[in-house]
Amino acid sequence: MSKELPTREANYSEWYNELVGKADLAEHSAVKGCMVIKPYGYAIWEKMQQALDKMFKETGHVNAYFPLFVPKSLFEAEEKNAEGFAKECAVVTHYRLKTDENNKGKLIVDPEAKLSEELVVRPTSEAIIWNTYKGWIQSYRDLPILINQWANVVRWEMRTRLFLRTAEFLWQEGHTAHATKEEAIEETEKMLNVYAHFAETFMAMPVIKGLKTPNERFAGADETYCIEAMMQDGKALQAGTSHFLGQNFAKAFDVKFANKEGKQDFVWATSWGVSTRLMGALIMSHSDDKGLVLPPKLAPFQVVIVPIYKGEEQLTQIDEVANKMKKAMEAKGISVKYDNRDTQRPGWKFAEYELKGVPVRIAIGARDLENGTVEVARRDTMEKETLQQADIENKVEHLLAQIQDNLYQKALNMRETRTYVADTYDEFKRILEETPGFVMAHWDGTSETEQRIKEETKATIRCIPLNNKQEAGKCILTGKPSAQRVVFAKAY
Amino acid sequence: MSKELPTREANYSEWYNELVGKADLAEHSAVKGCMVIKPYGYAIWEKMQQALDKMFKETGHVNAYFPLFVPKSLFEAEEKNAEGFAKECAVVTHYRLKTDENNKGKLIVDPEAKLSEELVVRPTSEAIIWNTYKGWIQSYRDLPILINQWANVVRWEMRTRLFLRTAEFLWQEGHTAHATKEEAIEETEKMLNVYAHFAETFMAMPVIKGLKTPNERFAGADETYCIEAMMQDGKALQAGTSHFLGQNFAKAFDVKFANKEGKQDFVWATSWGVSTRLMGALIMSHSDDKGLVLPPKLAPFQVVIVPIYKGEEQLTQIDEVANKMKKAMEAKGISVKYDNRDTQRPGWKFAEYELKGVPVRIAIGARDLENGTVEVARRDTMEKETLQQADIENKVEHLLAQIQDNLYQKALNMRETRTYVADTYDEFKRILEETPGFVMAHWDGTSETEQRIKEETKATIRCIPLNNKQEAGKCILTGKPSAQRVVFAKAY
Numbered sequence: 001m002s003k004e005l006p007t008r009e010a011n012y013s014e015w016y017n018e019l020v021g022k023a024d025l026a027e028h029s030a031v032k033g034c035m036v037i038k039p040y041g042y043a044i045w046e047k048m049q050q051a052l053d054k055m056f057k058e059t060g061h062v063n064a065y066f067p068l069f070v071p072k073s074l075f076e077a078e079e080k081n082a083e084g085f086a087k088e089c090a091v092v093t094h095y096r097l098k099t100d101e102n103n104k105g106k107l108i109v110d111p112e113a114k115l116s117e118e119l120v121v122r123p124t125s126e127a128i129i130w131n132t133y134k135g136w137i138q139s140y141r142d143l144p145i146l147i148n149q150w151a152n153v154v155r156w157e158m159r160t161r162l163f164l165r166t167a168e169f170l171w172q173e174g175h176t177a178h179a180t181k182e183e184a185i186e187e188t189e190k191m192l193n194v195y196a197h198f199a200e201t202f203m204a205m206p207v208i209k210g211l212k213t214p215n216e217r218f219a220g221a222d223e224t225y226c227i228e229a230m231m232q233d234g235k236a237l238q239a240g241t242s243h244f245l246g247q248n249f250a251k252a253f254d255v256k257f258a259n260k261e262g263k264q265d266f267v268w269a270t271s272w273g274v275s276t277r278l279m280g281a282l283i284m285s286h287s288d289d290k291g292l293v294l295p296p297k298l299a300p301f302q303v304v305i306v307p308i309y310k311g312e313e314q315l316t317q318i319d320e321v322a323n324k325m326k327k328a329m330e331a332k333g334i335s336v337k338y339d340n341r342d343t344q345r346p347g348w349k350f351a352e353y354e355l356k357g358v359p360v361r362i363a364i365g366a367r368d369l370e371n372g373t374v375e376v377a378r379r380d381t382m383e384k385e386t387l388q389q390a391d392i393e394n395k396v397e398h399l400l401a402q403i404q405d406n407l408y409q410k411a412l413n414m415r416e417t418r419t420y421v422a423d424t425y426d427e428f429k430r431i432l433e434e435t436p437g438f439v440m441a442h443w444d445g446t447s448e449t450e451q452r453i454k455e456e457t458k459a460t461i462r463c464i465p466l467n468n469k470q471e472a473g474k475c476i477l478t479g480k481p482s483a484q485r486v487v488f489a490k491a492y
Numbered sequence: 493m494s495k496e497l498p499t500r501e502a503n504y505s506e507w508y509n510e511l512v513g514k515a516d517l518a519e520h521s522a523v524k525g526c527m528v529i530k531p532y533g534y535a536i537w538e539k540m541q542q543a544l545d546k547m548f549k550e551t552g553h554v555n556a557y558f559p560l561f562v563p564k565s566l567f568e569a570e571e572k573n574a575e576g577f578a579k580e581c582a583v584v585t586h587y588r589l590k591t592d593e594n595n596k597g598k599l600i601v602d603p604e605a606k607l608s609e610e611l612v613v614r615p616t617s618e619a620i621i622w623n624t625y626k627g628w629i630q631s632y633r634d635l636p637i638l639i640n641q642w643a644n645v646v647r648w649e650m651r652t653r654l655f656l657r658t659a660e661f662l663w664q665e666g667h668t669a670h671a672t673k674e675e676a677i678e679e680t681e682k683m684l685n686v687y688a689h690f691a692e693t694f695m696a697m698p699v700i701k702g703l704k705t706p707n708e709r710f711a712g713a714d715e716t717y718c719i720e721a722m723m724q725d726g727k728a729l730q731a732g733t734s735h736f737l738g739q740n741f742a743k744a745f746d747v748k749f750a751n752k753e754g755k756q757d758f759v760w761a762t763s764w765g766v767s768t769r770l771m772g773a774l775i776m777s778h779s780d781d782k783g784l785v786l787p788p789k790l791a792p793f794q795v796v797i798v799p800i801y802k803g804e805e806q807l808t809q810i811d812e813v814a815n816k817m818k819k820a821m822e823a824k825g826i827s828v829k830y831d832n833r834d835t836q837r838p839g840w841k842f843a844e845y846e847l848k849g850v851p852v853r854i855a856i857g858a859r860d861l862e863n864g865t866v867e868v869a870r871r872d873t874m875e876k877e878t879l880q881q882a883d884i885e886n887k888v889e890h891l892l893a894q895i896q897d898n899l900y901q902k903a904l905n906m907r908e909t910r911t912y913v914a915d916t917y918d919e920f921k922r923i924l925e926e927t928p929g930f931v932m933a934h935w936d937g938t939s940e941t942e943q944r945i946k947e948e949t950k951a952t953i954r955c956i957p958l959n960n961k962q963e964a965g966k967c968i969l970t971g972k973p974s975a976q977r978v979v980f981a982k983a984y
Binding site: 031094099 | 519521522523526527528529530531534535537538554555556557558559560561562563564566567568571574578579580581582583584585586587588589590591597598599601610611612613620623624627633639643644646648660662835
């Protein structure tokens with residue numbers, strides 16, 4: 001298989017698909033719409049999980065686990081939520097297979113093992129969780145409940161793309177219960193900030209924090225907060241959402257508590273989640289025509305050392321130097337792979353680790369042994385320099401921090417360059433056509449206008465930014481008055 | 493709700509059920525057979541996961557993720573495996589719900605969204621994984637593949653018990669592919685040893701390593717290795733299994749490789765797993781009539797500090813001492829909770845942390861402030877002693893190690909005391925009736941005998957111990973010659 005990728009310019013979509021496969025991140029499975037996350041891809045997801053899990057725990061959350069299945073009667077309890085997900089859910093109707101009498105070695109669904117009530121494979125867990133919380137909450141002393149769950153969910157998608165849109169995906173979903181509206185909103189915003197911090201600090205991916213329009217809200221939420229990132233093709237990607245659920249689920253599942261005054265009230269709720277979709281966002285934020293580019297904080301290994309040698313004796317000498325450097329770097333918390341396999345040539349290894357986005361490559365050859373040097377190459381800029389071996393661990397530590405910063409800055413610059421202001425519908429359409437990106441434009445606040453713009457241009461309102469500048473203007477479509485610009489873009 | 497438990501002697505089974513509920517470990521959900529793992533229970537499971545995951549990685553394994561669903565045609569490919577699981581699998585037949593026209597607000601399965609091929613919710617992943625490996629393996633250079641997956645699986649159970657037997661459970665499943673039979677067997681045994689080491693070192697639970705009889709083998713395996721533990725009621729619990737799968741799955745999915753000589757051969761396979769069932773084993777190994785007893789290495793927090801005070805001023809003084817101790821202990825890697833809530837009395841807290849099995853409790857009162865002392869109580873023996881505050885972190889570290897050892901030793905003593913030798917069938921039956929435990933007895937090696945003993949006594953052959961002493965004897969049932977004793981017991 002050729003390691004060559006199509007260029008982003010030639011075919012961005014094809015570039016993405018090929019990259020996901022060739023960098024060993026994921027592949028399609030025999031199950032329509034479901035993916036296999038391969039070890040290298042999963043190692044990146046584990047890094048994301050660890051960082052997020054730590055942040056959730058630091059903000060007072062604990063993990064738990066709720067059932068994969070939701071009985072249909074619970075699923076339909078919160079009507080908007082049910083309506084939102086009914087069209088895309090996998091349904092278990094039977095609990096047994098039996099031998100096909102007419103077809104040796106084959107199995108058929110046993111009609112006698114039909115469930116009296118169908119089970120929905122969770123597309124999200126509000127229903128099953130709020131049905132459980134009902135038993136846990138009697139008084140204000142039982143609140144808040146701050147629970148997160150790492151799980152798989154299923155939303156039946158007809159058109160799928162690895163990581164970005166799959167029928168089954170992995171995610172975390174936080175579900176919290178509060179005594180007051182204020183506290184629940186505070187929680188919703190707190191977790192949005194956690195997501196934004198994660199995206200910017202770990203993924204090196206700048207995001208805009210904002211509110212979704214009613215059209216784009218989570219089914220069952222009173223308000224949906226989101227973080228939106230820009231991919232290298234100028235399209236937007238929703239990277240995380242945090243929902244203020246009001247008392248909708250408490251009412252649907254009759255979850256009341258006695259407040260300090262002994263009065264009964266419905267409980268206030270939030271939910272928030274990010275998923276393996278972040279893998280897609282990470283790939284499309286930084287990678288280039290040579291392959292993946294990973295921010296050091298999420299790279300399965302941050303440094304690879306490749307020996308360039310002739311004969312056993314030279315290799316033995318290089319091994320010694322390399323292992324010493326590896327140990328010194330590991331003592332500083334840097335993850336290092338030393339690849340001294342004799343089955344592949346250095347050139348092949350260089351290409352392989354470029355494709356896999358390893359942030360720093362160190363090469364050591366015979367001359368380096370003589371001079372006490374190494375060649376250090378950074379993946380983000382492809383720059384190389386020769387450095388003294390002495391103190392390499394501190395130099396590399398510094399370099400990794402530089403790379404992390406540079407990736408963020410580069411992505412931020414791109415977003416700023418490709419964020420436009422449009423005051424007329426013609427201008428709006430021209431920008432979307434010629435230089436796709438984020439378009440800041442006035443909108444009259446109606447669903448009808450939003451819908452018509454979407455139909456005519458494929459651009460949606462990504463969000464109404466938080467702390468948005470208030471500025472009187474006219475809706476680009478209807479000319480009606482507007483108090484602020486919102487972010488429009490074509491989106492994944 | 494009363495915190496009182498039934499005693500183990502009065503009703504062991506009831507004691508277990510109540511303990512799981514009252515210690516906030518898990519509860520039944522609205523979905524038949526599925527459990528909710530509550531935060532305190534999940535925190536123990538996370539500790540298990542972390543320890544196991546580290547051991548898997550240290551032995552060269554990497555994590556990945558495969559789909560939840562298995563298309564029926566793949567599921568039935570390995571016939572024995574399919575036959576073994578067909579009777580207990582959840583089947584997805586539809587991918588959409590729709591509004592019930594005759595019943596406002598209700599949903600029904602949309603008959604037009606019937607899948608052309610049913611999907612089985614994985615009861616185990618050999619089928620989907622070997623179908624994937626087919627695409628990954630061409631030559632010996634692609635081997636071995638050493639992959640583990642953390643996932644949920646579903647096996648439809650009619651009679652369920654929290655942790656021990658549930659329709660959905662969490663587990664890890666390793667699936668490895670090898671070029672030779674020897675290497676695959678070596679891997680099978682290596683992972684059995686990892687499980688045994690984990691059980692004994694972390695869970696403080698002694699286990700017997702052995703082979704299952706053909707009757708009790710995993711469906712699709714050539715050989716099943718297991719670790720068997722004894723619970724406090726003398727019953728056995730299978731705590732982990734490691735399967736040598738031969739070339740069965742490679743043949744079912746046509747997975748061949750070119751060996752070094754260029755010859756095509758089928759790939760050799762293993763799989764191995766432990767599940768949330770270990771939670772049940774942990775609970776039943778050490779806990780007592782006062783509640784949970786946790787080995788320090790798996791306790792969500794190892795030490796709890798409880799202040800005993802009158803008035804704000806005393807509390808402030810105690811806070812200072814307690815926080816200092818907490819910090820000193822945490823610096824040594826000990827996890828500590830300081831519970832200075834003013835909503836509960838010390839007596840309530842003592843009972844609560846006993847119920848939750850916190851290994852060490854430290855109480856500080858007014859007199860302790862004067863004397864520079866604390867009262868230290870260990871959960872395993874319920875012994876208390878007064879110690880100087882100075883150097884408390886080293887004393888507690890030592891104490892935690894002692895508790896870990898003591899729990900193991902106590903469990904080992906129990907198992908040794910309750911392991912019997914029977915030479916006649918009468919004796920065998922009398923032991924099982926009067927003093928349930930492990931019974932070492934001769935067996936003629938046939939499935940018929942094994943089956944008849946099971947029907948007549950409910951005891952099964954738990955395993956043929958590895959490195960078993962060879963000793964000529966006569967089968968307790970048939971009198972036929974036997975070369976070694978095997979382990980019989982009633983089991984969970």
